[in-house]
Amino acid sequence: MSKHKHKKTEAFDFNGGWDYSPSPESTGHVKLKERYDLYIDGEFVAPNSGKYFQTTNPATEKVLAEVAHADESDVDKAVKAARKAYENVWSKLSAKERGKYIYRIARLMQEKARELAVVETLDAGKTIRESRDVDVPLACNHFFYYAGWADKLEYAFPNRNVSALGVTGQIIPWNFPLLMAAWKIAPALAAGNTVVLKPAETTPLTAMLLAEIIHESGLPAGVVNILTGYGDTGAAIVNHPDINKIAFTGSTNVGKIIQKAVAGTGKKLTLELGGKSANIIFEDAPIDQAVEGIVNGIFFNQGHVCCAGSRLFVQESVADEVIQKLKDRLDTLYVGDPLDKNTDIGAINSKEQLETIRKYIKIGKDEGASMYESSCELPKKGYFVRPTLFTDVAQSSRIAQEEIFGPVLTIQTFRTIDEVIQKANNSPYGLAAGVWTDKGSRIFNMTSKLRAGVIWANTYNKFDPTSPFGGYKESGFGREGGLQGLGAYLKIER
Numbered sequence: 425m426s427k428h429k430h431k432k433t434e435a436f437d438f439n440g441g442w443d444y445s446p447s448p449e450s451t452g453h454v455k456l457k458e459r460y461d462l463y464i465d466g467e468f469v470a471p472n473s474g475k476y477f478q479t480t481n482p483a484t485e486k487v488l489a490e491v492a493h494a495d496e497s498d499v500d501k502a503v504k505a506a507r508k509a510y511e512n513v514w515s516k517l518s519a520k521e522r523g524k525y526i527y528r529i530a531r532l533m534q535e536k537a538r539e540l541a542v543v544e545t546l547d548a549g550k551t552i553r554e555s556r557d558v559d560v561p562l563a564c565n566h567f568f569y570y571a572g573w574a575d576k577l578e579y580a581f582p583n584r585n586v587s588a589l590g591v592t593g594q595i596i597p598w599n600f601p602l603l604m605a606a607w608k609i610a611p612a613l614a615a616g617n618t619v620v621l622k623p624a625e626t627t628p629l630t631a632m633l634l635a636e637i638i639h640e641s642g643l644p645a646g647v648v649n650i651l652t653g654y655g656d657t658g659a660a661i662v663n664h665p666d667i668n669k670i671a672f673t674g675s676t677n678v679g680k681i682i683q684k685a686v687a688g689t690g691k692k693l694t695l696e697l698g699g700k701s702a703n704i705i706f707e708d709a710p711i712d713q714a715v716e717g718i719v720n721g722i723f724f725n726q727g728h729v730c731c732a733g734s735r736l737f738v739q740e741s742v743a744d745e746v747i748q749k750l751k752d753r754l755d756t757l758y759v760g761d762p763l764d765k766n767t768d769i770g771a772i773n774s775k776e777q778l779e780t781i782r783k784y785i786k787i788g789k790d791e792g793a794s795m796y797e798s799s800c801e802l803p804k805k806g807y808f809v810r811p812t813l814f815t816d817v818a819q820s821s822r823i824a825q826e827e828i829f830g831p832v833l834t835i836q837t838f839r840t841i842d843e844v845i846q847k848a849n850n851s852p853y854g855l856a857a858g859v860w861t862d863k864g865s866r867i868f869n870m871t872s873k874l875r876a877g878v879i880w881a882n883t884y885n886k887f888d889p890t891s892p893f894g895g896y897k898e899s900g901f902g903r904e905g906g907l908q909g910l911g912a913y914l915k916i917e918r
Contacts, residue, residue, distance in 0.1 A: 444758070444766040446761070446764055446766070447764055447765040447766055448761065448763045448764050448765075449541075449542060449545070449552045449556075449763045449764075449765060450542075451542055451546070451763070453538065453539060453542075454539055454542050454543060454546075456488060456489050456543070456546075456629065457489060458489060458490060459476060459489065459490040459491075459492075460489055460490070460491045460492060460628070460629070460632045460652065461492050462492045462494050462498055462502070462649075462650070462651050462652065463632070463635035463638075463639070463648075463649060463650040463651075464498070464501055464502045464505055464646075464649050464651070465501070465502075465505035465508075465509075465645050465646045465649065466505075466639065466643075466644070466645025466646060467645070468635070468639075470492065471492040471493055471494050471495065471498055472494075472495055472497045472498050472501075473493060473494075473495045473498075475492075475493040475495075476490040476491060476492055476493060477490070477491055477493050477625065477654075478490055478491075479491050479547060479625075479626065479627070479628055479629060481546050481547065481549075481771075481806075482548070482549035482626075482771040482772060482773055482774060482775075482806060482807045483546075483549055483761060483762050483763075483770065483771035483803070483805075483806040483807075483808075484805055484806055485805055485806060485807075488546060488547060488629065489629060491625075491628045491629075491632070491652045492651075492652050492653075493652065493653045493654065493657070494622075494651040494652060494653040494657045494660075495653075495656070495657070495660070496656075496660045498651060498653075498657075499620070499651060499657065499660040499661055499664060500660075500664065502620045502649035502651055503591060503593075503620055503661075503664050503666050503667060504666075505645070505646035505649055506591045506618040506619065506620050506646055506647070506649055507590070507591050507618070507666055508646055509618050509644055509645060509646030509647045510588075510590055510591060510617065510618040510646075510647075513644045513646075513647070514616065514617075514618055514644060514647050515588060515616060517644075518575070519574050519575035519577065519616070520574070520575040522574045522575075522613065522614070522616065523571045523572070523573075523574030523575050523614070524571075525613070525641060525642070525643050525647075526567055526570060526571035526574060526610060526613050526614060527567070527568065527571035528641045528642070529567050529637060529638060529641045529643070530564050530565075530567035530568045530571060532637045532640055532641055533560070533563060533564045533567065533634075533637055534564050536633070536637065537556075537560045537561070537564070538556075539633070540555075540560050540563075540602060540630055540633060541555040541556040541559070541560045542555070542763070543629050543630050543633060544559055544560070544601065544602055544627075544629075544630050545762045545763055545770070546629070546763075547601070547626075547627050547628075547629040547630065548598065548599075548601055548626075548627045548773060549726065549762055549770045549771030549772060549773050549806075549807070550725050550726065550728075550762060550770050551762045551764075551767045551768065551769070551770040552762060552763050552764070552765060552767075553765060553767070554724070554725060554770075559600060559602055559603045560602065562603055562606070562887060562889070563602045563603045563605070563606035564606075565888075565889045566603075566606040566607060566610045566611075566889045566905075567606055567609075567610045568889075569610070569889035569890060570610040570611050570613070570614035570889070570910065571610075571614065573614050573907075573910055574613075574614040577615070577910075577914070580907050580910060580911075581907075581911065581914070581916055583918075584916050584917065584918060585916075585917045585918070586615075586914045586915065586916050586917075587616070587914065587915045587917075588615050588616030588617045588913070588914065588915070589615070589617055589668040589669045589692060589913060589914065589915055590617060590618070590668035590669075591617065591618050591619075591620065591666060591667050591668055591669075592608075592612045592617045592618070592619050592620070592667065592668065592669040592670075592671060592913065593620050593621075593661040593662065593664065593667040593669070593670050593671070594608040594609070594612070594619060594620070594621040594622070594661075594670075594671045594672075595621075595622050595658045595661065595662075595670075595671070595672045595673070595674065596608060596621065596622070596623055596624060596631075596673055596674075597624050597673050597674045597675075597730075598624035598625075598626045598627040598728075598773050598774075599725060599728040599729060599730070599773070599829075600725070601623055601624065601627040601628075601629075601630050601631060602630040602631070602634065604673055605621060605623065605630070605631050605634055607673075607904050607905065607909070608621060608671050608673075608904075609621060609634075609648060611904075611909045611910045611912070611913050612669075612671075612913045613647070613648070614910060614913075615910060615913035615914045617668075617669070617913055618646065618647050618648070618649075619647065619648045619649065620649045620651065620661055620667070621648070621649070621650050621651070622650075622651050622652070622653060622657050622658050622661055623650070623652060624674075625652070625653065625654050626773055626774050627773070628652040631650055631652070632650065632652070634650070635648075635650045638650075655678075659685075662682050662685050662686065663685055665689075667691060668691060668692065669691060669692040669693070669694075669912075669913065670682060670686055670691055670692075670693050670694075671693075671694045671902075671904075671912070672693075672694070672695050672696070673695075673696040673697075673730075673904075674697065675697065675698055676697040676698040676827075676853075676898045676899075676900075679695040679697040679900055682695065683695065692912070693902070694894075694900070694901065694902025694903075694904070694912050695900035695901055695902060696730065696893070696894055696895070696899075696900045696902070696904060697730070697855075697895070697898060697899050697900040698730055698827040698829075698853060698855070698898065698899060699730045699731050699732070699734075699827065699853045699854075699855030699856060699895060699899050700734055700735055700824075700825065700826070700827050700851050700852075700853045701721075701731050701732060701733050701734060701735065701853070701855055701856040701857055701858070701876065702733070702735045702736075702737055702844075702847075702848035702851075702857045702858070702874070702876075703717070703718060703721050703722075703733030703735065703736050703737070703857070703858040703860075703884060704737045704844055704848060704857065704858060704859050704860065704870070705718070705736070705737065705738045705739060705742065705746055705860045706739050706859075706860060706861040706862075706863075706866065707739040707741045707742045708861055708862040708863065709742075709860035709861050709862065709882075710860070710862070710882070711742060711745060711746060711749065712749070713860075713882070714746065714860040714882075715746065715749045715750055715753055716753075717733075717858065717860060717882070717883060717884045718733065718736060718746075718750060718833070718884075719750075719753055719754075719757070720884050720885055721733025721734075721858060721884035721885060722734055722736075722831060722832075722833045723757065723768070723769055723811050723831050724885050726769055726770055726771070726772055726773070726809075726830065726831050727781075727828070727829060727830040727831040727832065728772075728773055728777075728829055728830070729885065730827075730829075730855060730899075731855045731856035731878060731885070731893075731895075732829075732885075733833075733856075733857075733858050733884055733885075734827070734828065734832070734833060734834065735824060735834055735836070735848070735851075736813075736833055736834065736835045736836070737835075737836055737837070737838050737844050737847060737848060738835065738836075738837055738838075739837070739838060739839070739844075740837045740838065740839050743837045747815060747835060750813065751796055751813070754796070754797075754798040754811050754813065755798050755799055755800075757769055757798055757800065757811055758800070759798070759800050759802060759808055759810060759811070760802075760803055760808070761803065769811060769831060771806050771807050771808055772807040772808065772809055772830065773807075774807065775807055777807070777829065777830070778807040778808075778809060780828070780829070780830070781809050781828060781829070781830035781831075781832060782809070784822070784823055784826070784828045784830070784832060785809075785812060785832060787822050787823055788814045788817075788821070788822075788823040788832070788834075791818070791821050791822065791823065792816065792818075793814040793815065793816050793817045793818075793821060793823065793834070794814065794815045794816045795812060795813075795814055796812070796813050796814075796815070797810040797811065797812040797813075798810045798811050798812075809830060809831060810831075811831045812831060812832045812833070813832070813833040813834075813835060814832070814833070814834050814835065815835045817834040817835060817836055819836065819847060819850060821834070824836070825851065825852070827853070841866070841869070841870075845870070845873050845874065848874055848876075849873075849874065849875045851897075852897055852898045853895065853897060853898050853899045854875045854876050854877065854895050854896035854897040854898075854899050855876060855877055855878065855894075855895035855896075855899035855900075856876050856877065856878040856879065856880070856895070857870075857874045857876040857878075857879045857880070858879070858880045858881075858883075858884045859871070859874075859879065859880070859881050859882075860881075860882055861881075861882075867881045867882075875896055875897070876895065876896070877893070877894045877895035877896055877899065877903075878893055878894075878895075887905075888905070889905055889906070890905070890906050891905055891906050892904070892905050892906040892907075892908035892909060893905045893909075894908075
């Protein structure tokens with residue numbers, strides 16, 4: 425008989441906590457400048473005002489860089505450079521050559537993809553997984569896609585006479601900084617226009633890296649000009665008399681101001697504004713798949729998504745199951761360092777936005793809705809909020825009607841198709857919607873009756889350069905992406 429004694433082993437607790445070891449993305453390859461100037465007429469130039477402002481990392485509250493504040497004279501200088509480039513160079517180049525430049529920008533972006541992803545995460549607070557796997561590849565793909573259309577406009581719009589508009593003024597938001605720049609610049613260049621673009625003041629850095637890439641590509645001077653600044657810089661672009669087209673993505677309130685300013689000027693306008701999108705779960709939906717779709721619909725990019733599925737409608741017969749599974753799933757989400765590859769929900773973009781989200785959470789509780797938030801610990805520094813959902817929400821509730829732009833979900837139930845269509849359409853917005861069901865006929869029925877520009881079936885937040893994006897009502901007008909996005913930058917005549 426063996427004399428060796430066997431050690432008693434403790435049973436492993438498979439139901440205990442499962443914590444990932446930190447897996448931070450390196451920042452060693454990123455060399456941010458201390459100060460970024462304006463990119464005008466193919467050169468980086470100091471602002472006329474001499475003023476600079478700081479951009480900070482929302483996850484650490486540390487200053488990343490100083491950025492130039494463009495004033496009216498800087499905008500005028502950029503517009504004049506864009507006009508000169510349009511008349512003397514860009515409009516005279518063959519469409520094939522224009523396409524080559526756009527293609528070259530896309531290739532350079534791909535080469536610098538890792539740097540772009542890290543800077544996007546540092547400046548915007550979004551998780552590195554999203555920057556790396558969604559934002560940067562999609563931004564590159566938009567340039568690739570429109571590079572292909574540059575010399576095929578007669579095929580894109582058959583039996584029509586198409587021509588460029590001239591100089592375009594573009595203003596982009598802080599939730600997808602690099603991607604929105606690509607959405608705006610790529611189709612404008614493919615259509616033969618020149619560009620004056622202003623990024624959001626809280627997320628200017630990837631736009632400045634894009635300016636460096638554009639410079640490196642050899643794009644003729646003045647074809648793309650990038651001006652950083654606040655709302656006054658954007659207003660100067662909108663009001664400049666020598667701009668032919670304004671493209672704006674941002675809040676509905678600012679969109680209304682821009683629409684008034686442009687009225688009667690002859691400027692072409694597209695507005696991509698806010699949303700309060702419905703995500704509808706029918707009783708025959710694949711429940712586990714739908715729960716993942718709900719999480720992706722509202723918690724992707726911390727809920728900083730204009731088309732976020734922020735209003736959840738669940739058919740009564742499966743409501744208890746869906747809500748319980750959703751609560752269980754909330755408790756598995758990692759909130760924390762956006763550079764950590766394990767993180768599901770990063771930092772809120774700014775202190776102001778964090779205060780707005782907290783205000784709406786308080787409104788929801790004051791209105792009598794039942795709140796559930798995940799039990800995760802939040803970092804001591806930075807702007808973070810737990811993923812939150814509200815049940816017992818009234819249709820008239822402010823949290824069900826007003827855009828929160830954060831990781832806050834409202835849940836309502838329904839019995840019939842007619843009821844959910846009425847509830848989903850009872851909103852000032854009309855940007856997007858999601859439908860989860862096993863029946864194709866029901867999907868087609870819903871898509872014909874939901875008043876939303878983009879409707880996903882059994883998925884959510886899927887984007888592609890070939891697919892148009894945009895909304896109705898207070899979500900704006902015009903489309904970006906696809907042929908429709910290209911047509912927005914052209915004069916199309918019979």
